Amino acid sequence: MGDASRQGRDEPEPSAFPDVRARLAADRADTLARAAALRRDFDGIVAANALVAVDDEHDPEGGTTAFERAHVAALLAQAREHLEELDRALQRLGRGQYGRCEGCGGTIAPERLEIRPAATTCVRCAARPTR
Numbered sequence: 824m825g826d827a828s829r830q831g832r833d834e835p836e837p838s839a840f841p842d843v844r845a846r847l848a849a850d851r852a853d854t855l856a857r858a859a860a861l862r863r864d865f866d867g868i869v870a871a872n873a874l875v876a877v878d879d880e881h882d883p884e885g886g887t888t889a890f891e892r893a894h895v896a897a898l899l900a901q902a903r904e905h906l907e908e909l910d911r912a913l914q915r916l917g918r919g920q921y922g923r924c925e926g927c928g929g930t931i932a933p934e935r936l937e938i939r940p941a942a943t944t945c946v947r948c949a950a951r952p953t954r
Contacts, residue, residue: 843916843921843936843940844913844916846940847909847912847913847916847940847941848913850909850940850941851906851909851910851913854902854905854906854909855906857902858899858902858903858906861895861898861899861902862899864895865892865895865896865899868888868891868892868895869892871888872888872892905941908941908943909940909941911941911943912940912941912943915943922936924943924944924945924948925943925944925948926944926945926947926948926949926951927945927947927948929945929947930945931943931944931945932945932946
């Protein structure tokens, strides 16, 4: 078998990811801080609403408050999802599977991991339509 049969399936070398653990940990710390701030914002919106008589049907601010609450809740859910992705990336790193595509088993390009350190697929697999 020649090099063509191994293309994209080379084992990622540990030296290819020297600062990955620190980058993932820093991203995780930033995401935790963002989630905490969003949680405070959400709690503030809820608390502010508790102080006023709520009549969504006639309150001109009711729609705005509901939108703000939903928006902050969505951002908080995204932060939590990102934390889970980072935790899974740290687990893959610990098992020596970081940088391996879950779709095809090939190597994820270092450029992709630079941009998306928690990426689980190579560009080719990520571009495939989902079913």
